[in-house]
Amino acid sequence: MVKIFLFARYAEVAGARELDIDLPASMTIGEVWNSVRKKFPAMAEIRETPLVACDRKYSRFSHRVRGGEEIAFFPPVGGG
Amino acid sequence: MPKTFQELMAGLKRQVAEIEPDQLKERRQRDGNLVLIDVRELDEYKGGFIPGAVHIPRGFLELRIEEAVPDRDTPVVLYCAGGVRSVLAADSLNHLGYRDVQSLIGGMGKWRTQGLQVEKPEMLSDWERQRYARHLSIPEVGEEGQKKLLRSRVILIGAGGLGSPAAYYLAAAGVGTIGIVDFDLVDESNLQRQILHTTERVGVQKTESAKTTLLALNPRVQVRTFTERLSSENVTDIFKDFDVILDGSDNFPTRYLVNDASVLLRKPNVHGSVFRFEGQVTVFWPGRGPCYRCLYPEPPPADMAPSCAEAGVLGILPGVIGMLEAVETVKIIIERGDILIGRLIAYDALRATFRELKLQRDPDCAYCGKGRKFPGFIDYEQFCANPAVAAG
Numbered sequence: 001m002v003k004i005f006l007f008a009r010y011a012e013v014a015g016a017r018e019l020d021i022d023l024p025a026s027m028t029i030g031e032v033w034n035s036v037r038k039k040f041p042a043m044a045e046i047r048e049t050p051l052v053a054c055d056r057k058y059s060r061f062s063h064r065v066r067g068g069e070e071i072a073f074f075p076p077v078g079g080g
Numbered sequence: 081m082p083k084t085f086q087e088l089m090a091g092l093k094r095q096v097a098e099i100e101p102d103q104l105k106e107r108r109q110r111d112g113n114l115v116l117i118d119v120r121e122l123d124e125y126k127g128g129f130i131p132g133a134v135h136i137p138r139g140f141l142e143l144r145i146e147e148a149v150p151d152r153d154t155p156v157v158l159y160c161a162g163g164v165r166s167v168l169a170a171d172s173l174n175h176l177g178y179r180d181v182q183s184l185i186g187g188m189g190k191w192r193t194q195g196l197q198v199e200k201p202e203m204l205s206d207w208e209r210q211r212y213a214r215h216l217s218i219p220e221v222g223e224e225g226q227k228k229l230l231r232s233r234v235i236l237i238g239a240g241g242l243g244s245p246a247a248y249y250l251a252a253a254g255v256g257t258i259g260i261v262d263f264d265l266v267d268e269s270n271l272q273r274q275i276l277h278t279t280e281r282v283g284v285q286k287t288e289s290a291k292t293t294l295l296a297l298n299p300r301v302q303v304r305t306f307t308e309r310l311s312s313e314n315v316t317d318i319f320k321d322f323d324v325i326l327d328g329s330d331n332f333p334t335r336y337l338v339n340d341a342s343v344l345l346r347k348p349n350v351h352g353s354v355f356r357f358e359g360q361v362t363v364f365w366p367g368r369g370p371c372y373r374c375l376y377p378e379p380p381p382a383d384m385a386p387s388c389a390e391a392g393v394l395g396i397l398p399g400v401i402g403m404l405e406a407v408e409t410v411k412i413i414i415e416r417g418d419i420l421i422g423r424l425i426a427y428d429a430l431r432a433t434f435r436e437l438k439l440q441r442d443p444d445c446a447y448c449g450k451g452r453k454f455p456g457f458i459d460y461e462q463f464c465a466n467p468a469v470a471a472g
Binding site (some may be wrong): 007008009012024046047048049051053056057058072074075076078079080 | 119168238240241242243327328329330331332336352353354355356358359360370375377378379380381393398411416424426428435436439440
């Protein structure tokens, strides 16, 4: 299992800020992102690559997680 | 125990190492680590000092020496007017564990009579001394830091939600030149958060309204207004006269443009953005950490990128984020503290949480990747309207 945090627009679109995703086997962060998007159909419209933090450190889609990690997805925020 | 001052001095002269002016000159040329400290009072210092010397009056020496010279193996030379107070000061540093301390024989007097170089200090005026008194009493700012602030030039992108509090505090702090780029007019719906503007100035150019407020707060600040839309054509010309860029823009095309210009000009870009109850702040400093494109190589599709007008924002939130941007700007100027480079702070006002994440440079970043040539400015409107096409 990994703990997911969604921020700003992603949280609004999904209607959730925190959720757990089951991890049957080791997955890449890209695969985790896809399963989050599947869980919330409204997120299908998100096409850009989010900023990802795995355990509060910048991470890429290719990075593998094994369970127990905390993954945060930050959308680009433009407002000022 | 010595009974008289003369006996005290005679004793100290045996313990404290001394150096002649010409030897000092020669030693400084060969030893770049050497710290030269002027221990005279302010009035004496104002009359001229040895170039490169740090001014710490004798009465503050023990209090401030660890800040000025953290490593006790650093060679230190002290001087005063005639070479007496500096011997007393050197003795004190020896007691504090400094291992290589010398006193300048004959002090400033002998230095001058030998025709060696003297510099006149750039001093704060009495007005500045009073105005910035609370800065002067913080060691991290002090007189040196305040002089840096007074000489500094900050360009703000946008006089809106983020730019307002940032500009207000930077003007209060004594930043010498504040530039503001904004083409928009003050709208009534801005006033819930854009605190530079007032009800009676609805319909006025934001740059002019901002200038009026900032000059009322601090008439000595130079405010330069650029009442135009920031574009690929004017960005380098506008940015070239400024040291720090503070991004308070409200749209993605401008954010990518500001980023690219900051990479090209290698100037720090203090970045903040807000959405409803959430805000982000970080510092992009080319060569020292990631740039905006390392984090977000492509913008969100235009229909997915709501502005404050569409999404709404808690009025105070850009206040918090804009002020964090102002704090980082001041730290960059006074060269103190741990600047928010390679870290991003995400603030959630509704849940009252700050979350920090460590960032990384993308070695393959199209703009700031190592060894990359600047690819040039692009059509930012098109890039953000249809990212996939423009990025491809």
